[in-house]
Amino acid sequence: MNVSKTKKITRLSMFLALGIVLNILESMIPLPIPIPGVKLGLANLMGLTVLYFYSPKEYLLIGFLRVFLVALLRTGLGSPASILSFSGYILSSIFVLIIYYFVKKISIYGLSISSAIFHSIGQIIGVIILYSLPSMINYLPILMISSTISGILIAYLSTIILNLLNKAFLIK
Amino acid sequence: MKNNFSLKFNIFDILIAILAILISVSSIIIVNYKANSNGDRIINIQYQNTSIAKINYDELKEDMVYVIKKEDYPDLYGDFTVEISIDKGVRVHNITCPNHTCEKYGYISKKGKSIVCIPNGVIVSIESESIDDVISVG
Numbered sequence: 234m235n236v237s238k239t240k241k242i243t244r245l246s247m248f249l250a251l252g253i254v255l256n257i258l259e260s261m262i263p264l265p266i267p268i269p270g271v272k273l274g275l276a277n278l279m280g281l282t283v284l285y286f287y288s289p290k291e292y293l294l295i296g297f298l299r300v301f302l303v304a305l306l307r308t309g310l311g312s313p314a315s316i317l318s319f320s321g322y323i324l325s326s327i328f329v330l331i332i333y334y335f336v337k338k339i340s341i342y343g344l345s346i347s348s349a350i351f352h353s354i355g356q357i358i359g360v361i362i363l364y365s366l367p368s369m370i371n372y373l374p375i376l377m378i379s380s381t382i383s384g385i386l387i388a389y390l391s392t393i394i395l396n397l398l399n400k401a402f403l404i405k
Numbered sequence: 406m407k408n409n410f411s412l413k414f415n416i417f418d419i420l421i422a423i424l425a426i427l428i429s430v431s432s433i434i435i436v437n438y439k440a441n442s443n444g445d446r447i448i449n450i451q452y453q454n455t456s457i458a459k460i461n462y463d464e465l466k467e468d469m470v471y472v473i474k475k476e477d478y479p480d481l482y483g484d485f486t487v488e489i490s491i492d493k494g495v496r497v498h499n500i501t502c503p504n505h506t507c508e509k510y511g512y513i514s515k516k517g518k519s520i521v522c523i524p525n526g527v528i529v530s531i532e533s534e535s536i537d538d539v540i541s542v543g
Contacts, residue, residue, distance in 0.1 A: 285412075313524070336417075343418035350425055364526045365454045371436065371519075374429035381425045392412045 244402075245283070245291060252279035252299040257307065271379045274349055274387055276303075281345055281391040286398055289330055296322055317359045324355030341391060346384035353380050437517055444534030446516055448495055450487060451528040452478055462514075462531065465491055473527065481525050495529060497522065 255275040264271060276299060284292035300322045304315030328351040332344055339347075353376040360369045446462040450471060457478075458471060473485040483501030490496075494514030497507050500522060507522035519530035 338415070339417040339421065340415050341412050342414050343421045346418070346421050346425065360523060364523055366521070366523070366526060366528065367454060368451075368519075368528060368530075369521065369523075372521075374432045374436075377425050377429040381422050385422065395412060 241287075245287070245295060248279050248283050249295050249298055249302075252276045252295065253302055253306070255279065256299065256303050260307075271376065272383075274352070274380075274383050277345070277348060277352070278387050278390055278394070281341065281348070281387065282394050282398070284329070284333070284344075285341065285391070285395055289333055292329070293326055296326055313363055316363060317356050320359030321352040321355040324358070325349070325352035327351075340388075341395075342385060342388040345388035345391065346381050349380035349384035349387070350377055353377065446514075447532045447534055448487075448489060449528075449530050449532050451530070453480070453526040460489065461534075462489070462495070465489065467491070481527075485522070485525055485527055487529055495520070495531065497527075497529060500525070 253276075255278060259273055259275045262273070279299070280292060280296050283295045300315075300318050301310075304310050304312070304318065308314040308318075325348045329344060329348045332339065332347055336343075354373065357369055357373055357376070361367050445464065448458075448460040448462050449456055450458040450460075450473070452473060457473065460469075460471070468488075468490045471487040471489065473481065473487070475481045475484055481501075482503075485500060486498055488496050488498050490512070494512030496510065496512045497520055500507055502522060502524040504524065507520050507525075507527075510520045513520060513529075513531060516531050516533050519528055521528050
């Protein structure tokens with residue numbers, strides 16, 4: 234076993250822990266908008282950082298573990314909230330990977346916006362199936378606008394983190 | 406660090422953002438345009454996608470309270486109270502549910518507005534009489 238592998242595992246687990254903490258912090262921030270599903274998506278900050286710092290493989294792993302651990306720690310495994318976060322995670326990951334591999338021209342901003350939008354779409358599909366509320370599709374336009382705004386913010390924060398990380402760890 | 410992706414905002418990102426906002430704004434405008442058609446305001450109370458009560462808001466004489474009872478609808482967290490006030494509008498109050506998002510809506514009174522309580526599977530929406538006909542035909 235070499236040192237760099239241990240370093241990578243340690244860093245990934247730090248990213249994972251930060252993602253979980255951000256997820257919990259986010260739920261403590263009260264938003265004045267009475268629309269279910271509108272949130273900052275702070276946890277995606279860690280996802281994007283891992284995707285750019287490492288590769289899609291680590292992105293998928295950290296994303297899955299984060300959703301799994303948050304479900305285990307807070308909402309309960311198999312509870313409606315955990316199923317909804319899984320459905321959002323799956324759809325947004327699929328599209329992030331498609332964009333990462335096939336659309337080379339967009340930057341971290343476009344990737345973050347699409348990730349947020351497809352996360353919302355995944356959650357709405359989840360709500361429609363889970364609660365048989367097809368009229369929830371009416372919320373998609375509002376969620377798309379909020380996802381675009383939060384996507385830009387998260388991408389901006391992520392570029393700051395990535396620049397700092399590149400300065401701090403020149404070797405992976 | 407893989408440098409195959411840019412960290413700088415470029416024209417493709419702006420296109421994606423504009424596309425997303427255009428799609429959402431246009432669909433909001435279409436939905437509002439449809440909702441603002443003529444006819445009385447109908448308060449439609451839905452439970453798991455089936456309408457359980459329709460109240461004509463414009464013909465209402467006095468304030469009323471509609472209670473969806475847990476005995477009748479066992480998937481509810483508790484009795485679900487819809488308060489209908491002629492002056493203020495429609496609101497849900499003292500709801501038993503995990504997140505209380507629905508109570509934050511406050512009073513609604515315009516067509517096309519709705520209160521959604523996802524955990525309880527209840528939607529209270531104000532619809533137009535004419536739109537109602539369209540839906541029942543389709």
